[in-house]
């Protein structure tokens with residue numbers, strides 16, 4: 286009997302475009318949102334997107350001539366990335382791999398740039414899982430290479446507590462409207478497992494509703510904990526947009542150069 290392993294995001298992968306903002310749906314525009322970091326790289330830089338989702342960033346980077354590897358824990362997400370790359374005629378190497386598995390597939394120091402974006406890192410299991418994930422990302426960077434990480438501001442999310450967030454506009458993708466709903470299950474302690482349930486309720490012209498939903502686990506972290514975690518694996522924060530009142534932030538951290546004796 287064939288055993289089918291279902292990973293988180295395998296269901297959402299099917300309808301993930303309803304969760305991506307209009308601005309980031311075109312691959313070139315998703316990549317352009319990182320122009321500040323990309324500007325300092327040669328156009329053939331070796332880049333890894335290690336939580337690639339449906340591949341908009343990876344395909345946008347490949348469109349600039351970069352050598353792109355796209356990995357994700359979800360097989361369905363990786364499949365969608367490969368399909369998007371084929372649609373755009375982009376060359377992207379795809380592979381299903383958790384963050385911790387990456388060093389089994391790539392030599393240390395392989396990449397000039399590693400992306401872990403779009404609220405992914407909170408899926409690492411607690412401080413230990415997060416440390417292991419950051420360790421993998423750091424190992425794969427060449428000295429002087431950079432990690433680009435975007436994150437929710439969990440300080441804000443936790444302060445709001447458990448709640449239902451029903452988006453106030455329909456989202457239209459592929460000719461179909463959908464209502465997007467997030468249910469936040471905020472645990473008492475920072476270190477506890479939290480949950481986000483995401484539902485996409487598509488409504489067709491006849492009024493029938495088709496729902497796809499998933500319950501996702503996450504382990505939030507304070508900004509200070511992230512900074513300490515980066516330092517522990519030899520990544521020095523170069524720039525950070527963290528601010529307690531903004532929903533998201535971006536951290537760019539560079540891999541320390543080996544000490545010369």
Ligand SMILES: C[S@@+](CC[C@H](N)C(=O)[O-])C[C@H]1O[C@@H](n2cnc3c(N)ncnc32)[C@H](O)[C@@H]1O
Pocket residue numbers: 293294305335336337338339356357358359362382383384385401402403404405408409
């Ligand atoms: C919120 S989505 C972001 C996807 C994409 N980066 C974006 O910005 O649209 C989070 C992604 O992280 C992936 N993910 C979760 N846990 C992971 C792990 N342990 N290793 C690698 N990827 C993981 C999920 O499968 C999912 O595709």
